Amino acid sequence: MTRYVDEDLHGAEFRECDLTGARLIGVVMQDAVIDGLVTNLVVNGVEVTEYVEAELDRRHPVRMLIRSQDPADLREASRQLHAGWTATIERIRHTPGIERRSVNDEWSAVQTMRHLVFVHDSWFRRCCLGSTQRFTPMGIGTTVEPYRGAHGLDLKLDPALDEIVSVRDAQAAELEAWLDEVTTVQLAARAPVPDDDVWPPYARGRLVRQCLSTVLNETFAHHSFCVRDLDLIEAQNTA
Secondary structure (H helix, E strand, O other): OOOOOOOOOOOOOOOOOOOOOOOOOOOOOOOOOOOOOOOOOEEOOEEOHHHHHHHHHHHOOHHHHHHOOOHHHHHHHHHHHHHHHHHHHHHHHOOOOHHHOOOOOOOOHHHHHHHHHHHHHHHHHHOOOOOOOOOOOOOOOOOOOOOOOOOOOOOOOOOOHHHHHHHHHHHHHHHHHHHHHOOHHHHOOEOOOOOOOOOOHHHOOOEHHHHHHHHHHHHHHHHHHHHHHHHHHHHHHHO
């Protein structure tokens, strides 16, 4: 492990890094931002993860529905997530062009929605339904090779907002129709992931409920990222 002693890391950015087991001793950390999968985080001797998770649940009650094992709760979670995205898309329409702007090297709103097209195709259709159909071409997938442009994805596409929204609406309707019929027993079954080398290969052996959780959590998380960045862009416009 790399050890930094008396280093000036002012303004440093760690992106897509694994900091598991990292120790920050005697540091000065002011105005810092941590955004990621954080568990068992101890700050000045206090384990703070539970506090953070409780506050996130208070701000976003849909998170508790997403964690539920009850199909009715999962249906409601899906509907709330779709409603949240619908409201954000209407917000985007009030400022034409904002959907293609990005800040801090993050995805733009349209790129974020295109990634969710890919999430639905891979983690829902493929993992929950066992589909072997090729992915929707406009989807933006993982950066890992050889999956980046595989299984039907077309990296050259640049679809308009309305085209992306139409695909996402159809996917949301497909998911909600499935959730209207799915049972607790089906959710607890092993996911019918096809036996081929298509993303995500590591889903094989997981339960249907776990794969569905990925879909719902990705939908929630990327909506949060999108709203965060729209706020930043609008603040820049008014500065």
